[in-house]
Amino acid sequence: MTAPAEPPADAPVRVRPEIAAMPTYKQGRQADASAHKLSSNENPFEPLPGVLEALAAATEINRYPDATAAALRARLAARYGVDLEAVHVAAGSVSILAQLIAATAGAGDEVLYAWRSFEAYPLLVTVAGATSVTVPVGPDGRHDLAAMAAAVTPRTRVVLVCSPNNPTGPAVRRAEFESFLAALPSDLLVVLDEAYAEFVTDPEAVDGLGPAGYRDRPQVVVLRTFSKAFGLAGLRIGYAIGHPRVLDAARATAIPLSVTAQAERAALASLEMEPALRERVAALVERRDRLVAGLREAGWRVPDAQGNFVWLATGEQTMQVAARFDEAGLIVRPFAGDGVRISVGADESVDSVIRIAASVVEGLPEGHPARALA
Numbered sequence: 001m002t003a004p005a006e007p008p009a010d011a012p013v014r015v016r017p018e019i020a021a022m023p024t025y026k027q028g029r030q031a032d033a034s035a036h037k038l039s040s041n042e043n044p045f046e047p048l049p050g051v052l053e054a055l056a057a058a059t060e061i062n063r064y065p066d067a068t069a070a071a072l073r074a075r076l077a078a079r080y081g082v083d084l085e086a087v088h089v090a091a092g093s094v095s096i097l098a099q100l101i102a103a104t105a106g107a108g109d110e111v112l113y114a115w116r117s118f119e120a121y122p123l124l125v126t127v128a129g130a131t132s133v134t135v136p137v138g139p140d141g142r143h144d145l146a147a148m149a150a151a152v153t154p155r156t157r158v159v160l161v162c163s164p165n166n167p168t169g170p171a172v173r174r175a176e177f178e179s180f181l182a183a184l185p186s187d188l189l190v191v192l193d194e195a196y197a198e199f200v201t202d203p204e205a206v207d208g209l210g211p212a213g214y215r216d217r218p219q220v221v222v223l224r225t226f227s228k229a230f231g232l233a234g235l236r237i238g239y240a241i242g243h244p245r246v247l248d249a250a251r252a253t254a255i256p257l258s259v260t261a262q263a264e265r266a267a268l269a270s271l272e273m274e275p276a277l278r279e280r281v282a283a284l285v286e287r288r289d290r291l292v293a294g295l296r297e298a299g300w301r302v303p304d305a306q307g308n309f310v311w312l313a314t315g316e317q318t319m320q321v322a323a324r325f326d327e328a329g330l331i332v333r334p335f336a337g338d339g340v341r342i343s344v345g346a347d348e349s350v351d352s353v354i355r356i357a358a359s360v361v362e363g364l365p366e367g368h369p370a371r372a373l374a
């Protein structure tokens with residue numbers, strides 16, 4: 001691709017054409033006080049005990065933070081039984097995704113992932129100058145790992161596997177992930193994006209950091225975040241566990257000093273609160289399962305939900321469906337032409353979502369893919 005001879009009509013300077021063509025990030029709409037914001041998979045609970053105190057104690061804001069986040073990395077290394085160098089911390093796991101893609105893929109290289117999946121993937125690939133190759137998820141919202149393995153070419157540099165898949169919900173199964181890895185070249189980076197790992201209840205689901213995890217598979221990097229189950233989305237902090245040399249490549253592309261001391265302290269404090277965390281996760285899982293059951297009972301076809309959100313494949317009706325929720329004070333996330341993702345929020349939001357959803361499903365044509373087969 002060559003640079004445009006003239007700046008784009010509305011930009012005063014020359015911008016890479018693929019960047020000029022990118023949509024700017026749209027945040028889930030901010031909700032007014034009476035509405036439930038169910039559009040960004042945020043945690044509805046207040047911070048875990050001790051977190052606000054840890055933040056209040058981190059007052060040296062005239063100083064730069066520790067560039068290596070050594071204290072948090074040491075804590076995570078001990079927790080997962082890996083070396084310090086096998087842990088990388090950044091300002092959100094999205095930052096680590098950007099770093100890994102930038103480190104491995106450039107112009108002419110391919111990054112492979114399922115679609116629909118996390119909306120950040122295509123943007124990060126384009127920014128790196130690489131090319132997205134996508135493989136559709138099945139009608140059940142699951143990754144088609146066999147088709148993904150078949151889509152690998154000599155130009156593929158990274159495969160992104162999102163489990164549970166945002167926004168469709170299911171987790172990748174351990175056995176299919178094993179076969180998938182066995183089918184790949186051993187020098188191809190596989191990023192297992194487990195932003196919602198804490199919410200997974202499927203006993204067959206892959207667990208990148210569990211006893212049967214991937215510490216001995218140098219090509220696999222596991223991403224986790226403090227944004228979802230831990231409820232620290234606003235502080236921007238996430239981590240990767242992987243081979244030290246692979247993580248060195250990510251570290252080399254990182255903007256230094258992006259992880260604040262406040263975020264690091266809050267993460268450390270959160271890790272001390274395992275029992276409280278488990279309680280909250282259990283409450284959210286209970287709400288999620290109640291939501292799925294209620295939606296199915298109302299006539300929706302809902303894919304297996306393993307994160308803190310549910311997916312309705314509303315297709316052409318997506319924007320109208322989202323508007324119906326919106327009118328009822330339920331801010332959901334529409335993906336035009338595809339479906340609506342609804343986060344598990346405050347307890348009282350669950351019944352409201354089911355109630356509105358029950359009236360909306362009636363309006364969908366018979367045989368619509370979002371309707372359960374009668």
Ligand SMILES: *Cc1c(COP(=O)(O)O)cnc(C)c1O
Pocket residue numbers: 041091092093094095118162166193195224225226227228233236237238
């Ligand atoms: C929310 C999310 C993340 C985490 O984002 P942070 O940058 O850590 O806040 C990563 N991957 C997926 C699929 C997500 O949904």
